[in-house]
Amino acid sequence: MEGHGGHVAAEVLRRRGVDTVFTLSGGHLFPVYDGLRDRGMRMVDTRHEQTASFAAEGWSKLTRRLGVAMLTAGPGVTNGMSAMAGAHLAGSPMLVVGGRAPAARWGSGSLQELDHLPLVASITRRAATALTTDTIAAEVEAAAAAALTPHRGPAYIDIPLDVLLSTTDPAVPEVTPVVRPEPDPDSVARVARLLVEAERPVLLAGSDLYWDEGEAALVRCAEALGLPVFTSGLARGTIPADHPHAFARCRGHAIGNADVVVALGVPLDFRLRYGELGRAAVVHLCDSPEQVARHVALAASASGDLGAILDAVVASAERQGTRPDHGRWLARLRDEESALRASETAELEAETSPIRPGRIYGELRRRLDRDAVVIGDGGDFVSYAGRLLDTYRPGCFLDPGPYGCLGTGPGYAIAARLAHPDRQVVLLLGDGAAGFSLMDLDTLVRFKLPVVVIVGNNSCWGLEKSAMEQWFGYHVAAELAPNTRYDEVVRALGGHGELVGESADIGPAIDRALAAGVPALVNVLTDPEDVYPRRTALG
Secondary structure (H helix, E strand, O other): OOEEHHHHHHHHHHHOOOOEEEEOOOHHHHHHHHHHHHOOOEEEEOOOHHHHHHHHHHHHHHHOOOEEEEEOOOHHHHHOHHHHHHHHHHOOOEEEEEEEOOHHHOOOOOOOOOOOHHHHHHHOOEEEEOOOHHHHHHHHHHHHHHHHOOOOOEEEEEEEHHHHHOEEOOOOOOOOOOOOOOOOHHHHHHHHHHHHHOOOEEEEEOHHHHHOOOHHHHHHHHHHHOOOEEEOHHHOOOOOOOOOOEEOOOHHHHHHHOOEEEEEOOOOOHHHHHHOOOOOEEEEEEOOHHHOOOOOOOOEEEEOOHHHHHHHHHHHHHHOOOOOOOHHHHHHHHHHHHHHHHHOHHHHOOOOOOEOHHHHHHHHHOOOOOOOEEEEEOOHHHHHHHHHOOOOOOOOEEOOOOOOOOOOHHHHHHHHHHHOOOOOEEEEEEHHHHHHHHHHHHHHHHOOOOOEEEEEEOOEOHHHHHHHHHHHOOOOOOEOOOOOOHHHHHHHHOOEEEEEOOHHHHHHHHHHHHHOOOOEEEEEEEOOOOOOOOOOOOO
8 A cells, every 4th residue: 555654554453443543632643643534434532641541441341352542742652651551450452552753853852752662661562663664564563463462451652753754655464363372171171170079169250251252151161060150350241140150249258168269361469369269279260371370379270262261171071071069059159149139238228318329329220221331430439339230241341450540431431432322331430530530521522422420429539548547547638629519510511410419319310311412420429438348459
């Protein structure tokens, strides 16, 4: 193909199936914009580069395709680094195309001249600069392939402005196929033997199962081997919450009494006690060998395509000739699960003043469709959502992930509404998190993307306030202005906003927001003394 470098970059992305790009306008990217426009590719411009970057990661999480952010040189790239770091820890396939000061004047002090590669190298699967127009196609394709190859993650490519503006007629490379390696049969047989011989097995499924599109294999494995399944992260919904083998509330009880725990597509990090799971034999199944835990003794491990691993485990168990019967174990867990769910009723229906967060979720869950996309951006307020809301379809619950970066929500919401224009999209936003990217509700308004935002407004950094009080007996730097009117901000931007101060008004306000047809924010004043029960994850 013939054209300037921006056309070449856009063509490589088009052949990769990219049809939507997230950006904030910057001169170093103008030639790429020209290439995108020439091909009819959608450009969504945000109010902050962090939102463009989070939208790109959100797009990948929602579609299981490559999410693309384009960030101008210097501050544009550095503003996107939190999203890159989050995608790195979450394993999200995301490509960031950065602008770069002209190569011919490099070292002379051009506007926004900064070598980005040393800054992003540690948080990307690949980071490179296309130094000549003839290398743009190969470099962009290599970055896309790196992002999509297990273990997935962000990749970065920047292109100097003068290189983008130069004309060329390069051969555009073929799309590199993603190879999902088959698991080692001996490793699979060891896993199967442990599960066949187990009396109280537990399967903990994490986000990498979702990336490997292993949801059908997960259900087959659970049913064939009689396994109770607990999900986290993007694995929520890979087995519907109302499936007989799906559990959520009784995870601590299950792990504490299990004799075999299989961690599937999830790192053995702080979320799983660093793999120290009581007396249970621990099995780690990962999408690539480098993800297998080295810091804890494992009874078995396997790596490769996670859906293929699960199917191979079932086949190996069947060859061993013994079909395990875990009916009593499943019934015991179901009794525990049911009791814990029943104990939540008072919280979900609380008629308190100030409002308890649980009541918000009691009202919301009655109104959510099974395929609604729920996004959490916050601390304590979102922790309640993770516990009290159930997920029935894959890709329907997004939170900041293990990096714990606030400000993800509006970007994820933009991506969700574009990816699923026919679904409910609800963003659950802590009032602390609102300070990071609330202005990007303007992007929702400009692009006519009706999203419902529910703010849990307790006028403080609740998680930090309570934790510091536990540690030191006092708190500092944890108070926000009381009862801030976030709803008025959204109304000023052209959306719908309401303030709610009484429990009985929550449900009707959510109904009006869902029916508004424009971005809508329900600002719920919640009890600052209500503290989500947790242990610190800082150690």
